[in-house]
Amino acid sequence: MQKTAFCKMVKLFDIAYHIAKHEKPFAYYPSLVKLEKRHGVDLEDAYINPKQARVFTQYLAEQIHLEVSKQVLSSRYISVLVDGSTDRSTTEKEVLYVKYLHKDGVPRMAFVGTEDIESATADGILHCIRSLLFSKGIPNWTDHLVGFGAYGASVNFGCRQGIYTKLKMDMPWLIGIHCLTHRLELACKNAFQGTYFNQEIDGFLSFYTSFYRGSGKRRRELDRLAELLDESVLTPTRVDGTRWVDHRRRALKALETNIPAVIAHLSEVGSDQR
Numbered sequence: 001m002q003k004t005a006f007c008k009m010v011k012l013f014d015i016a017y018h019i020a021k022h023e024k025p026f027a028y029y030p031s032l033v034k035l036e037k038r039h040g041v042d043l044e045d046a047y048i049n050p051k052q053a054r055v056f057t058q059y060l061a062e063q064i065h066l067e068v069s070k071q072v073l074s075s076r077y078i079s080v081l082v083d084g085s086t087d088r089s090t091t092e093k094e095v096l097y098v099k100y101l102h103k104d105g106v107p108r109m110a111f112v113g114t115e116d117i118e119s120a121t122a123d124g125i126l127h128c129i130r131s132l133l134f135s136k137g138i139p140n141w142t143d144h145l146v147g148f149g150a151y152g153a154s155v156n157f158g159c160r161q162g163i164y165t166k167l168k169m170d171m172p173w174l175i176g177i178h179c180l181t182h183r184l185e186l187a188c189k190n191a192f193q194g195t196y197f198n199q200e201i202d203g204f205l206s207f208y209t210s211f212y213r214g215s216g217k218r219r220r221e222l223d224r225l226a227e228l229l230d231e232s233v234l235t236p237t238r239v240d241g242t243r244w245v246d247h248r249r250r251a252l253k254a255l256e257t258n259i260p261a262v263i264a265h266l267s268e269v270g271s272d273q274r
Contacts, residue, residue: 005044007042008042008043008044009044009047011036011041011043012033012043012044012047012048012052012056013056013059013060015029015032015033015036015053016029016053016056016057016060017056017057017060018032019032019053019057020057020060020061025050026050026051026053026054026057027050029048029049029050029052029053030048030049030050033048034048065112065113065136066137068098068110068112068136069136069137069138071100071102071103071108071110072098072100072110072138072141073137073138073140074103075100075101075102075103075144076101076144077100077101077144077146078098078099078100078101078141078144078145078146078147079098079099079100079145079146079147079148079149079177080096080097080098080099080129080133080141080145080147080148080149081096081097081098081099081148081149081150082094082095082096082097082125082129082148082149082150082156082163083095083150083151083179084117084120085114091116092116092117092120093114093115093116093117094114094115094117094125094128094129094132095114096111096112096113096114096115096128096129096132096133097109097110097111097112098110098112098133098138098141099147099149112132112133112136113132113135113136114132115128115131115132116128120155121155121161122155122156122158122161122162122163122165122166123166125155125156125163126163126166126167142167142170142171145167145171145174146173146174146175147174147175147176147177148163148164148167148174148175148176148177149176149177149178149179150163150164150178150179151178151179151182152178152179152182152183152186157176157178164176184245185243185244185245186244188244188245189244202239202248205239205248205251205252205255206239206240208236208251208255208262209236209237209238209239209251212236213235213236213238218265218269221265221268222258222261222262222265225261225264225265225268226258226260226261229260229261229264231258231260231261232257233257233258233261234253234254234257234258235254236251236254236255236258237250237251237254238251239251
């Protein structure tokens with residue numbers, strides 16, 4: 001490739017990286033290219049569609065993963081950190097990070113990727129970890145593994161069949177670290193046991209969430225009343241879950257926004273039942 005064409009392509013890759021870095025839709029790519037041209041930047045006339053931006057981003061991701069793999073392979077000590085997640089289709093996935101010592105002696109954190117889980121057991125998650133690391137060019141990760149981090153579910157830290165227990169059988173030096181934020185969540189949950197919040201407010205939040213999430217008819221009635229009152233309505237969020245603080249914060253935020261419409265709807269429901 002000629003030097004002038006190469007420079008133009010580098011700029012297009014840079015625009016694609018900017019969009020991915022700021023989590024914007026690829027549909028923004030053509031308009032950003034046109035804006036740069038309007039500013040006098042010399043760019044190619046081809047490769048200015050959203051599909052090409054996606055291709056550029058895939059090439060960039062492969063290069064970034066390659067650099068991370070090289071750094072992890074050159075590190076004497078690494079730790080793996082895992083957590084469960086779901087995508088937009090509610091498919092269960094495992095998220096994997098690697099913490100390693102850089103050549104300058106400073107610890108770095110690197111995102112490795114996500115993988116579908118066939119079975120949410122210790123063996124199933126271990127298979128995901130091995131598959132992800134092998135696909136990123138890190139097959140001998142157990143030779144340098146010194147730490148394992150995850151939240152404190154039995155599948156991770158069970159004394160008989162947990163992931164940490166299975167890894168420690170082959171690596172007796174391995175250190176297991178219970179996720180600090182999850183421990184804080186559990187501490188907050190225990191601190192609120194027996195309090196007014198736990199007995200009254202938490203109970204009402206659970207009732208309120210199930211009342212609307214479990215019935216499309218009630219949700220439509222709530223939306224109709226909110227429209228009449230010129231109010232906005234947020235979807236009631238679940239209260240239960242491992243993220244005790246965040247789930248209740250979001251549930252309270254939704255209730256605060258919805259309270260005028262909720263009061264009007266519950267009053268209407270109560271009058272109909274008399």
